[in-house]
Amino acid sequence: MDPVIVVGAGPVGLTLSLALAAQGVPCVLLDEGPGTEEVRLARTVVLREDTADLVERLGAAGLEKDGLRWSGWRSMRRKQLVRDVPLGAGADGSYDAGDSGDVRDFGDAGAAGDQGGPSLPAPLHIPQHALASALRAAVAAAPLVELAPLSRIDTLEQDRDGVTVHTKGSGTTWWRGSYLVGCDGARSTVRKLLDIRFPGRTAVERHAVAALRAELPWPGEAVLHRQPPWRGAGAEVGARPLPDGVWRLDWLLPPRGELVTPDALITRLRDTLAGWCGETPPYELLDTGVHTLHHRLARRWRVQRAFLAGDAAHLLGALGTQGLDEGIRDAENLAWKLAHAWHHRGGDLLLDSYQAERRAAVAARLRAADQSLPILRGGGGLRTLVPGAVRGHDTLLADGHLGRGALGAPPSYSHSPLAPPHAEAHTTVGTPPGAPVADVRVTAPDGTAVRLRERLGQGHPLVILVAPGTGVWDRRHWLTAGIMPRLVEAVEALPSAAELLVTESYPGASAHTVLLVRPDGHLVAAFAGVRPAELFAAARAALGGTPGAGGGDEDGESDENGGGERGAARAPGPRERVHADRTARIN
Structure with missing residues (x-):
């Protein structure tokens, strides 16, 4: 059979190509760019434990060197106190961040906390260019993946046996594949050629971002400070550690507002460092930017032999939800199904299940974020709207950042079309059917x-x-x-x-x-x-x-x-x- 054509050589397209190659499926990876990565320390990604394991298993070596697993998660509200109050576990197993204004510690991300809370697998924080570079190196060593740089797709035709695409660029202009997957980002050409609608919400959140080298009081810990007291800080500021003393700082901005000038960003940065450290410590500013988050979901993820994955299929990211993390899960879900269809031919129910499972999982994540946004950004009514009397604002935010609950937990495909009918021989274990198995x-x-x-x-x-x-x-x-x-x-x-x-x-x-x-x-x-x-x-x-x-x-x-x-x-x-x-x- 013809190879699978993957359009877009970002982290999702690279991951999908490697996952297919690992299962004996040849791929053509069409890269619109020159095949190199721009170094941007202010553009980082957070990988949950399972997705970080996946990309490392596919050959992306050195991620722990380029990134950092958080040793803990610290949440501060209203004002900064000089003492830490251990975070307790509620009767329902949830964490209580409280509303007292104390500094609260969400515990060790890699082990159960002192208060008997659940184990929190440590997420990996890494610059996106480091992740993409590691994946590109693995692709270069994969004989079943053909990388075609400077290849921009402009036409797509399907028939009962495969897909034909035309690209503009310096190399081959016509490509033939058995299947095609559009991993070409938010402005996906593949999605437009397939005439798939992409409805949703624009500018759900905006963040000013800065990457800097400095000494902060919480080495190895991610920090979320809500309602900081200094002028111009905004409603929320966060800090995430990277190796070599580098931090990424994010300031929540109004969804629609004036442009953030360099001078205004420097003022925010200095005020924030002074608020955390008592005075502005020495720092080296490495990179800046403004990040706008949208929530969108493609109506369809499959049209005959063509599929969408990653940002081409969905956009999310508010309240700590991780769009790239979900895109890598798209690649993992689709890869084995395409591989089975490629080796054995047929398998429409199996291929249909990709949309049924992944679109439903991302839609649930988007609903959870949209339902939480008015509560977290609007202030009142939390304890009457959110089940569990001990759940607080900070806990909901931590769910997204740490990979728990509706905002962050790995998806379960309990209602998948691939689920077998219940039988008397089935028994119950600690993992529900459709959920990820424990890594024993x-x-x-x-x-x-x-x-x-x-x-x-x-x-x-x-x-x-x-x-x-x-x-x-x-x-x-x-x-x-x-x-x-x-x-x-x-x-x-x-x-x-x-x-x-x-x-x-x-x-x-x-x-x-x-x-x-x-x-x-x-x-x-x-x-x-x-x-x-x-x-x-x-x-x-x-x-x-x-x-x-x-x-x-x-x-x-x-x-x-x-x-x-x-x-x-x-x-x-x-x-x-x-x-x-x-x-x-x-x-």
Whole structure:
């Protein structure tokens, strides 16, 4: 088949190309620019733990060197006091930032706090150019990715077998691909060529931004100061650390207001440093800018063989929500589905699920931000409008920045069209179906112990057996002991190749629980013991059915809305025949 065409070589397009290549799919990456990154320290991104792991797994080395994981999150309200008050945990498990005006500490971002609060995985703060450069280096080393710089797309045509595009530039002008993904940003040419509407709100928030080198009182901690007392500070100012003593400072501006002049920004900066430090300390100003945040959501994310991802599909960012973080999740979700369709042909239900899952997740994030904005920016009514009497303004803001709750938690695809019907064999574990699985230690097929997240993104489902005690056994013994032979047979009979792993324990799971996990790390279902028929049915559903039987037609044709005829009958394939034979024997 022809390669997948990825339009746009920003972090999302680079990540998608690497994720496809990791699953054996060749890509053409059309880059409108010259293939280099402009160094802008005031333009930074925050990656949650799972997305940071993803890009590092794809070969983006050195992110910890270029970025910084926050050691904590500090929130200040109204006035600055000289003492810190530990943050308590409410009866419902939420954090109370309070309204007393005290300095409140949101605890260690990498471990549970002293007050018994939940563990907070540390987000990674990194300049965007450093992330993009690391991804570009990985692309340069990926033989399945062809990077075409100075290639601006201007036409796009689709047919039942693929996509043809024309580009303006110094190189090849016509490109042929099996599928195309527009990762070309907020002003996406692909979105316009597909005639997809992009409604939403303009200038939801504006921030003045400065990157500087200075010594601040909170090394390694992110700071949010609401309603600071000094003149001209605005309603909110935040500081996020970067390596080498560099900080990014953000001042919340009125949504629509006058331009921020260089002199006005310098005044804000000096007043803020003096307010935090008692007097303005020595500093080196490295970069400045004004960042305007919009909230928009594309009506459709798929038109036949063409898809949208990242800023081409959505814009968000108010209240700490992270647009690039969501764009990388788009790439992870779409990559394994395109890879399956590319290798096996067909799979319209599987490809349709990309829009169903990701658009719903981003829409929920946008709704949460839009509902919180009047409360957080308007002041009153918080305790009557927000469930949980102990939740405060600062807690809601911290949710977005730290990756918790509706503003920041990893998405769950519980209502996905790929979710299997409930069966009696299903059991409950600590992870709900559709949510990301816990990153437990597992034993890989070669006998080595690795993190579960390290086995993701290889294009096949994972089957995990919870078997206490296996960690101290030689793998040659436990592979042939107990229920393992039956489970091996059941996994070999699945409708697609899968990897069998073993773990000593999993949150909320009893011994002999079997977990079925999608290639992107979301739980399909958990089973009480080895249940070959139910495991097969769940795996089939998670893959969108098989070509010609509930998952799209053989040639991959779909209608203009991205769907295709489904449900055509066909003879069972060899894996299904093996499954039927073995199920009869085992049961």
